[in-house]
Amino acid sequence: MFFFTIAYCLLQESLARSAIAFIVSTYLPQRESAQGSLCLSAGYLTLLLKVASIISSSDYP
Numbered sequence: 433m434f435f436f437t438i439a440y441c442l443l444q445e446s447l448a449r450s451a452i453a454f455i456v457s458t459y460l461p462q463r464e465s466a467q468g469s470l471c472l473s474a475g476y477l478t479l480l481l482k483v484a485s486i487i488s489s490s491d492y493p
Contacts, residue, residue: 444481
């Protein structure tokens, strides 16, 4: 179950990167006006994924 948890966390990291890349490509034309909200949403997304990985890793001893 240890390897499953590592693979799950790696999957979540790649999902976070792809979602952040999608957000960046979406807000790229108005980058100067949306840079603060972009960083904020990326931070919230990373925080949610970290919390989800902690919860899922606590389910598998």
